Amino acid sequence: MFVVAHAPAVPAHVKGYVDRFLVEVSPSLYVGTLSRRVAEELRQVLVEHRDDGHITFILSNSRTEQGYEVWVDGRDDVEIRDFDGFSLPVWSRKVAAHAH
Secondary structure: EEEEEEHHHHHHHHHHHHHOOOOOEEEEEEEEEOOOOHHHHHOOOOOOOOOOOEEEEEEOOOOOOOOOEEEEEOOOOEEEEEEEEEEEEOOOOHHHHHHH
């Protein structure tokens, strides 16, 4: 499965660990192909070592309408919700107000 991870909030030694599995294409942005088991274990490592900040993890999933699923950890301003099979971000009112 194809994986995209945005992990700006993890220490350098964890980023080194992630480099063993994924390619860092931009600072803190990783992509690659992993088995589901390895992807979920890697996500857990990122979440466990998250500093003050967030982790966004996207993986391919042929069982969803969009063909992927999104996990976000460490953000209280957005929630990923299912709308009739589509995963969409729902932003808090505070963030939505700043967008206009």
